[in-house]
Amino acid sequence: ADAEEQLPALVDLQRLDEPAFKLPQDPRVTRVGRILRRTSLDEAPQFYNVLRGDMSLVGPRPEEERIVQLYQDHHRRRLAVKPGLTGPMQVSGRGDLSFADRLQLELDYIEHYSLWRDFAILARTLPAIIHGNGAR
Template sequence: MKAVAIEQRVVSSADHLLTAEQVNANLSYLRMKRSIDIIGSLIGLMILSPIFLLIAILIKIEDPKGPIFFKQVRVGKDETEFQMYKFRSMVSDAEERLKDLLTLNEVSGAMFKMKEDPRITRIGKFIRKTSIDELPQLWNVLKGDMSLVGPRPPLLREVVEYSSYDRQRLLIIPGCTGLWQVSGRSNLNFDQMVKLDLKYIEDRTFWFDLKIIFKTVLMIIGSKDAY
């Protein structure tokens, strides 16, 4: 019922495609958004540094040979590729094992989700559940690859399957969190995610961003939708 209600609220038409000129028209908002990204990511990196150290130690204790951070090529604004950072929550050869799990994908569309993914480590389950694994993306925000709020950056293999309608979500800088995350996250399918992303792109304001950030914090505290 929740997914149906969301679908009814989101108004996006495949006949009407957004343009770069439309989404970049509000320069004052974009400058303010970038300023907040820089200040927010710097403060976040400083305050959360003890958590970074603790998670790094726990990851190494469970799997001493694997890296602490997981780097992955993602697609950002205007289909520009960049390296996105996360705490490693899976076994070291997770990417190699993926091809054997694609038939078990639990969401439709151009993305992969599996609730009981056998590649996830014990510490990985915890940091995914609490979204702690995403915290290194504050470095991506500081660099300008990402924003605090925006559509999640997709994988290259996902973008290959995108329609012209789906590619609209690549018109703006991707974010650490977004309207999709606070509206159902893993309980929503790909088409619903795209519609929510486009709704955000069309309606985004300074106050809308703050509202999404606030809701994200509440979800991290008590979310049951992350996996």
């Protein structure tokens, strides 16, 4: 069945504190899918978008349109830059971060952008993937 059709049966979206929906053991995700997510290999196809110039290596993560619609005006600043394959969220807890913390990390990244910070994030990405920090 279509994953989006299963969503209402899994959670009452009106009762969520966060606009993002992630279950630790989401029944819509296959065993192989869980491995791909935990190891971040599910992100590999996005490297093509980096090569095309639609994304950068480092930056705020792309967001689902339904979540962007919930943004307050000051959150929309994160849409002014290209999304990244990795970013501050990936090296600072990933799925363990609240929506507010994730947005704050990404807005801080944009406001205090530097090439050195990008290098630091790139250097911290592989260890974060290997250790599975916040992976869901």
